Amino acid sequence: MxxxxxxxxxxxxxxxxxxxxxxxxxxxxxxxxxxxxxxxxxxxxxxxxxxxxxxxxxxxxxxxxxxxxxxxxxxxxxxxxxxxxxxxxxxxxxxxxxxxxxxxxxxxxxxxxxxxxxxxxxxxxxxxxxxxxxxxxxRTIKNKKEIEKTRSSVLLNEQVFQTVYKTIVPGQTEIDIALALESTMRRRSAEAPSFESIVATGERSALPHAVPGPVKIEKHKPLMIDMGLILDGYCSDMTRTFTLGKASKKYLEIHRLVRKAQLAGIQKIRAGVTAAAVDKAARRVISDAGYGKFFGHALGHGVGLAVHEEPRLSSRNRKQLKAGMIVTVEPGIYLPGWGGIRLENMVVVREDGCEILNNDTTWLDI
Amino acid sequence: MxxxxxxxxxxxxxxxxxxxxxxxxxxxxxxxxxxxxxxxxxxxxxxxxxxxxxxxxxxxxxxxxxxxxxxxxxxxxxxxxxxxxxxxxxxxxxxxxxxxxxxxxxxxxxxxxxxxxxxxxxxxxxxxxxxxxxxxxxRTIKNKKEIEKTRSSVLLNEQVFQTVYKTIVPGQTEIDIALALESTMRRRSAEAPSFESIVATGERSALPHAVPGPVKIEKHKPLMIDMGLILDGYCSDMTRTFTLGKASKKYLEIHRLVRKAQLAGIQKIRAGVTAAAVDKAARRVISDAGYGKFFGHALGHGVGLAVHEEPRLSSRNRKQLKAGMIVTVEPGIYLPGWGGIRLENMVVVREDGCEILNNDTTWLDI
Structure with a gap:
């Protein structure tokens, strides 16, 4: 249009x-x-x-x-x-x-x-x-052109992530990584970041909205990167969590649980399903494993010209999803004093299911 | 307090x-x-x-x-x-x-x-x-502690400017410079930029709120840098305009006029004087030289926890300045198709005049 x-x-x-x-x-x-x-x-x-x-x-x-x-x-x-x-x-x-x-x-x-x-x-x-x-x-229903613009935004965001991911080593600070992300975005002609990148290491990753600090990245601890950019007006938003060096047994257990919850949410998405039902499908996986109270935010949100827009995938949103909506699916588990794990992809709602816009597979199925 | x-x-x-x-x-x-x-x-x-x-x-x-x-x-x-x-x-x-x-x-x-x-x-x-x-x-009246925090913010902002200024060469883009400014700010432990840095070259400097683009810096043309940062909560805000290589006669004439207007504004500032009177003192210098219609914004604004706050130094603000206020003084002349020149310093209003917070003298009195 x-x-x-x-x-x-x-x-x-x-x-x-x-x-x-x-x-x-x-x-x-x-x-x-x-x-x-x-x-x-x-x-x-x-x-x-x-x-x-x-x-x-x-x-x-x-x-x-x-x-x-x-x-x-x-x-x-x-x-x-x-x-x-x-x-x-x-x-x-x-x-x-x-x-x-x-x-x-x-x-x-x-x-x-x-x-x-x-x-x-x-x-x-x-x-x-x-x-x-x-x-x-x-704005919630995107036309073909808008979906293509969003796809390009997601693609560029992933390329930026992958470029910087390869350069991360212990001893760098959260700020070093955040700056590398933002300058790579700009040099590859993103209009701007769609929000201030979150780079949070160790127990700081338990703060869902951590601001990058002069804190050194340590091996074997969760490192969460939540980033997005604006390309031709349209936003992307992606979170990856991983560790440098070998991950602990506890890390693997929680990471896999979060991924399982994400997949449960994605599988539920299609036109006609309520936002609350999608949130519930993902949340149940986490609650059933006993971590329900450590997943304190909604499952996702719409993305378009704004990085946070309707529809919210929350337990209180009884509205039905419609074909052409673009939403994030981002469950997380945050353990105070230990750290947090969140995984976030973006999907387009279709009549018969959904299409995942992300291609990046870094530390998804581990 | x-x-x-x-x-x-x-x-x-x-x-x-x-x-x-x-x-x-x-x-x-x-x-x-x-x-x-x-x-x-x-x-x-x-x-x-x-x-x-x-x-x-x-x-x-x-x-x-x-x-x-x-x-x-x-x-x-x-x-x-x-x-x-x-x-x-x-x-x-x-x-x-x-x-x-x-x-x-x-x-x-x-x-x-x-x-x-x-x-x-x-x-x-x-x-x-x-x-x-x-x-x-x-918040408009700053106490000693707040003035010291602002002074530190201004000082750090100037150090960042000077560091990056030395590295600017023709062929770099506006974005290159903006990124260098922002990463230098962060590495020197600014909380964040106080606004998105403006780096505008040539005729683009005639847009008072230009967004840095992939545009190469050319010799002999105006290059405007408007930048600020937040340190311990308090904002700084400074603009310098200059050219790489020799400046044209026209450039020098307009630059000196803007500086003269800035000094006229600064000399007028003291507790008890109205904001409008300060704006008028600077504006008259520009109007008398025939450039009045090319100075389309107010002379300045308060700075503190917010980078734009009360009092506005505008022709419509009849309120009196008070000791302890911190304001910018930033006249500009913007000629469509040619470029713009703006110079901006920050001052503290005192009972008997004002104290200039800036020490940087780059391209002020040329």
Whole structure:
């Protein structure tokens, strides 16, 4: 689906709901609908918003700093600047466009910004409608082009992993490895890492979100690498855990258990199955072996323009998976004081099962 | 001011306003008040919230993934986990603590989250009070310890710049230089870059927020490097622009003009002067020379735990500067098709003037 088709779909929805326009500020949604690739430094420092009227051409509203980029990247879309801020521009623009009802993204608008928007709209007799996740829902189902882009992202991520994996030796620090990963990503023309790489050794691998530190890699201890990159907008995300030198009996036992849980999850995935059922299938393997309380997070998450997106593969998500969704399958067991093992692959949901996007087999079936 | 004293200050304010507790979720505010250093992957994926009752000990609420880190980093603060999410925990906790009025951060709470919080509070007969920037305002005035930490951050940032500056040669790409900066930062034990380094060559330097690309550095053209790092929580931010080989007459003219504007801004800074007056003093130098419309951003911004914080040195900010504030002074001239020149230093506002934190003199007075 091209950006034009996506915009048309949003416009059709607006007309059905009898709303005159929607303001899209979430950076991935903005990119999905316009091709404009700028990210936000943070939610309080926006790189722009799309104003999509139900029956007129969409506009990209941004500031001076992003003008050149915005004009280059958006096709057939007028770029308007707001030297005095977005609200000042909207105050003139909305009446000019004859807009008397406006939707906004409730999940990417700060409470104080929404309050000001409400005050402005009240003065202009415009009704304001919070929406939640409309574009995110569209984004969960990937078309062929998006699946191919994700496949390329996964492939490049694996190549980066394999390149760096070969160079790892005891005595290097977590930071050394993280830097090697990130510079290899950039040199091979990834846009950016999709998140800060996790490199965690020994008992530090029991912290599921460890930040790489100046800690030396030791032999025979778990070494967890969780990494991803962005290529042409699409994210990859992969975790491998292994040891340098011979693995202990305990390591092998837990590693094999995690892999068994991962395979149980993957085997359950197909269109029509609930996310919770997939989580349950993997979790049962770990619980049955007595490690249930050491697997404290959800089994996986959607991946696309964002590295974490819908659907979550969690025990609380009763929604059915659909063909074209891309999700991670990443069970883990974390033993405080000993370390953690997590294995993560990405799969595309199909009508009759799923397709694993990963080819890397490093330390999977040991 | 220790975290304990800061908490007491917040509690005193709550009692004055007759509010029973405040929920603090903004990551820098959370760190400022507790010492807990986790960052948020994004605003929708919180690493935790502080619940500060007016008359009881504060609590850190987080999830499984951050438990070990939270317990290690916070002193005399109970850590509670929310396996079913923050709101589910608050629903039990608030009545238990006898809280009947709750403040929250309107500027770091999503509209849809605030709506849910409102629904929950209504059911529990708790009044909900949006607040704006209470902790941020405290953070604008740095104490001696914070100024020293910032000084160390600026010093390390300059050392990194100087190390990499010496290695720059024509033919390298923007990405090569950006990677060298970031890996040097990490190896010298910066926590992280304070923002993604900007390395922009030739006409690309006219984009104030250029992302480093696979573009080769050429002789005689402007090369802009805008970089910063985080050391012990505190940010630095510096921009230098220069050319490899001889600079053109035009380059020298514009560079000297930008430097003159920077010095005019710095000379204006002292406690009691408005932010707008400082911006104006620098801007006038550029406008008088006929380049006014090519300086499209504000003169500077506060720096502390966040790389962009209050006060903004902009023509619209009529507030007075106060002693202990730390701000950047960074005028720039951006000529489309030719390139841009920006120079940025950081200063501490003093009663009788300001103290420049930078020592690096590379290509300042040429």
């Amino acid at each position: 091209s950006t034009t088709k996506r915009i048309k779909k949003i416009q059709a929805r607006l007309r059905r709901k009898k709303i005159d326009a929607i303001l899209i500020s979430q950076p991935h949604n903005r990119r999905y609908l316009s091709g404009y690739t700028a990210t936000d430094h943070d939610i309080g420092e926006s790189s722009g918003s799309l104003l999509i009227p139900a029956r007129k051409n969409p506009l990209l509203l941004t500031d001076f700093r992003f003008q050149i980029q915005a004009e280059r990247e958006t096709k057939e879309m007028r770029v308007l600047l707001y030297p005095k801020g977005l609200q000042a521009l909207l105050k003139e623009l909305l009446p000019d466009l004859g807009i008397s009802s406006l939707a906004f993204e409730s999940h990417y608008t700060l409470h104080n910004v929404a309050e000001k928007l409400q005050t402005m709209c009240s003065k202009l007799s415009i009704s304001l409608h919070p929406t939640y996740g409309i574009v995110e829902k569209m | 220790s975290t304990t004293k800061r908490i007491k200050k917040i509690q005193a304010r709550l009692r004055r306003k007759k509010i029973d507790a405040i929920l603090i979720s903004q990551p820098h505010n959370r760190r400022y008040l507790s010492g807990y250093t986790a960052t948020d992957h994004d605003i929708g994926e919180s690493s935790g919230s502080l619940l500060i009752p007016a008359r009881k000990n504060p609590l850190l609420l987080t999830d499984f993934r951050f438990q070990i880190q939270a317990e290690r980093e916070t002193k005399e603060m109970r850590v509670l986990l929310y396996p079913k999410g923050l709101q589910a925990l608050l629903k039990e906790l608030l009545p238990d603590l006898g809280i009947s009025s709750l403040a929250f951060e309107s500027h770091y709470t999503l509209h849809n989250v605030a709506e849910k919080l409102q629904t929950m509070c209504s059911k529990l007969s708790i009044s909900l009070h949006p607040t704006y920037g209470i902790v941020e305002k405290m």
